[in-house]
Amino acid sequence: MAEAVEDLEIQLLLEALFQRYHYDFRHYARASIKRRLIQARIQLGFSTISSMQDRVLHDPAMLPRLLDYLTVQVSEMFRDPSYFRALREKVLPHLSTYPSLKVWIAGSSTGEEVYSLAILFKEEGLYDRTIFYATDINPEALAAAQAGVYALDRIRKFTENHQKSGGRSSLSDYYTAAYGRAVFDKSLKENVVFSDHSLVTDAVFAEMHLISCRNVMIYFDRPLQDRAIGLFRDSLARKGFLGLGSKESLRFSSHAKGFSEFVGGEKIYQRREA
């Protein structure tokens, strides 16, 4: 019975977060969100989810702390190097035929993928004609993404990934190491717009040539996945590209027919015209 009560408390908390703060996690995949909320409850020192709800409703300062549990994803630069290699070898040659480009990193979290793509576009000579939109719902993650500062002990893995992605330069060309941190070069974010945007509640905001949204869909339930994929389709230019995480696919989506596989193994899709 305690189990069922906790499920009810979680449902009520998610409803409360939506009504009070317009953060909508009601259609997030429930097993993961439950795990995260129980972790938050324990680490923030509450005896029940309900008492945590009471606090966050009455104390807005509690919201960012809770959001950290609900949203923050730790990623790596060039995570799944073969994805970036496929972008480099198969997608960017197409994009290079356009005079100007727009790229959307949806769910950019703390920015690892933003800098990965910025470096990739620099290496392939497309950066100067590209505007990157990095969006997330978590303001603290967006601020971290904008800062572009990562712990130095993560750089070895980033460097290895970058090499495997077919990197034409050295990752160390793009950061300065100091005090145990790697500060990524300002020139990488000259063309990046960091912005608050929700795949749950917000709409199309520009016409994109490439949308990269990796390991975000796995946190959504089916209806919400469908909304997000529909939003991506509406946001893409004719024959625009969509990249998903290596274990995500459009197979179970109602929008599957709106896309064709471009590099199937890497979950890179192309908008198909009706």
Added chain:
Amino acid sequence: MTAPSPSRPHTAVVIGASAGAVQALLATLPALPADFSLPILVVVHVPPDRDNALASLLQAKCALTVKEAEDKEPIAAGTIYFAPADYHLLVEAGGTLALSTDEPVNYSRPSIDVLLESAADAYGDGLVGLVLTGANHDGAAGLKAIHDAGGIAIVQDPTDAYAAVMPQAALDACPAATTMNLDAIASYLSSLGSA
């Protein structure tokens, strides 16, 4: 070793294994008959950048369908699902699989605890959970969660295991668990699914 007698039909089997996992799984899963009626969900600790070759290795030896779990995939009877490398595998209440890239748990992604705890939540007393050989403590909390939810908790006898640490940790966390060697586990599992 007497097998625990089920109070009602079982609905799923979850298995966690680490060091020595390949031999342990080869000693148990190929013994299952083609008409085995339960889904089996497996987490094995594998390096994050390694493709999970285990599914194809076992497919060659098993009568059942063996595959890597996909996100949002409906769980099918008589199918063995492996967590993909570098993703947690979870069970949703509606009987579908879910993946996550949440932080490692017990230094592991996939983590056995994450699978076992979410499965305990989804299946309650219909679940059979097994913790096999391994050299860490992953799976202990998950096995206890299965037992607390009314499910059946089984641990590979630490003296029978290639690495005793993980089954011993599971036993310490869940003393009510039944210990079995691999042969007993193989015949127990076969008996479950042929009901």
